[in-house]
Each structure stands twice: as C-alpha cells, then as structure tokens.
Amino acid sequence: MKKIEHIGIAVKDLEASNALYEKLLGVAPYKEEEVVSEGVKTSFFKSGPNKIELLESTGTDGPIAKFLEKKGEGVHHIAFEVDDIVAEITRLKKEGFVVLNETPKRGADNKLVAFVHPKGTHGVLVELCQEIAEEV
Ligand SMILES: CC[C@@H](C(=O)O)C(=O)SCCNC(=O)CCNC(=O)[C@H](O)C(C)(C)COP(=O)(O)OP(=O)(O)OC[C@H]1O[C@@H](n2cnc3c(N)ncnc32)[C@H](O)[C@@H]1OP(=O)(O)O
Numbered sequence: 001m002k003k004i005e006h007i008g009i010a011v012k013d014l015e016a017s018n019a020l021y022e023k024l025l026g027v028a029p030y031k032e033e034e035v036v037s038e039g040v041k042t043s044f045f046k047s048g049p050n051k052i053e054l055l056e057s058t059g060t061d062g063p064i065a066k067f068l069e070k071k072g073e074g075v076h077h078i079a080f081e082v083d084d085i086v087a088e089i090t091r092l093k094k095e096g097f098v099v100l101n102e103t104p105k106r107g108a109d110n111k112l113v114a115f116v117h118p119k120g121t122h123g124v125l126v127e128l129c130q131e132i133a134e135e136v
C-alpha cells in the first residue's frame with residue numbers, strides 16, 4: 001500500500017457538512033459525485049496532500065445509513081492507494097483478512113475500490129483504491 005488516499009467521514013447532511021468543512025479547511029470541495037452502487041452522495045476536499053471524503057446516504061439501508069444509525073456521524077473508513085488492487089486483494093486474503101469484494105468495483109473520483117471488513121482490522125473499515133488509467 002502506497003499511502004492514505006482519503007479518509008471517509010459519514011455525515012447526515014452533505015450540504016451542511018460541505019459548509020462546515022469549507023470553514024474548517026479553508027477550501028471548497030473540489031468534487032461532488034453520486035455513487036449509486038454504494039447508495040451515497042460524496043464530496044471531496046483537499047487538505048495539503050491529503051483528501052477527505054464526506055459521505056451522505058441516499059437511502060435508508062445502505063452502508064452509510066446503517067453506520068449513522070449504529071454509530072452516528074464520524075470517521076467511516078480509511079482508504080489506501082494501491083498500484084494493483086487485484087494483487088492486493090489476493091495478498092490480503094492470503095494474510096487472513098476478510099476482503100468484502102472478490103472483484104474491485106467502481107468508486108468515486110475515478111477509482112476502483114474494494115473493502116476489508118472492520119472486524120479483522122480493530123474496528124476500522126479499510127478501503128483499497130486504484131486510480132483508473134485514462135484511456136488513450
Ligand atoms: C463512494 C465510493 C467509495 C469511494 O470511492 O471512496 C466509498 O467510500 S463507499 C463507502 C460506503 N461503502 C461501504 O462501506 C462498503 C463496504 N461496507 C460494507 O460492506 C458494510 O458496511 C460492512 C462493513 C460489511 C458492514 O455491513 P453489515 O454487516 O451489513 O452492517 P452492520 O451495520 O450490521 O454492521 C456489522 C458490524 O460492523 C460494524 N461496522 C459497520 N460499518 C463499520 C465501519 N465503517 N467501521 C467500523 N465498524 C463498522 C457495525 O458497527 C457492526 O458492529 P457490531 O454491532 O459490533 O456487530
């Protein structure tokens with residue numbers, strides 16, 4: 001794993017949270033994107049070299065909706081950048097981690113993503129992210 005790609009924060013109201021994080025970080029979100037497959041609306045902020053992803057649920061039974069119900073707003077996951085997500089999934093499975101996606105799926109901000117279950121990582125949901133190469 002190369003570096004932390006982003007930190008995901010579950011919020012109840014994306015618009016209000018955008019205003020709050022804009023005040024906190026002193027920059028506006030550089031992107032807003034809905035990811036239908038995950039049932040979320042997201043926004044992304046840059047803080048120096050780091051990225052914060054805010055996530056609001058678009059439904060009542062997706063992962064963010066369930067998280068908000070059980071734990072309330074707060075840090076939902078840590079995402080790590082990888083060069084080869086398929087190889088990383090294979091490596092982590094061999095190491096005994098519970099990888100939630102056999103095959104990577106399309107995430108936000110032009111990434112392929114896969115998740116590692118928080119029960120095997122001291123209660124922290126881990127996301128793997130690989131940049132999708134631009135087509136030439
Ligand atoms: C926008 C796309 C992408 C990106 O490009 O960046 C994203 O970030 S998408 C983010 C949203 N998507 C996901 O989170 C997908 C992966 N998550 C899952 O598959 C599920 O949420 C889960 C982790 C398998 C849990 O699902 P489930 O078992 O159905 O939920 P429960 O509510 O019953 O929780 C069971 C258990 O796990 C604890 N939990 C759940 N989520 C988290 C979390 N994010 N961090 C830490 N712990 C978590 C939950 O509290 C329950 O614990 P117990 O009550 O102690 O059993």
Ligand SMILES: [Co+2]
Binds near residue numbers: 006053077079127
């Ligand atoms: Co994420």
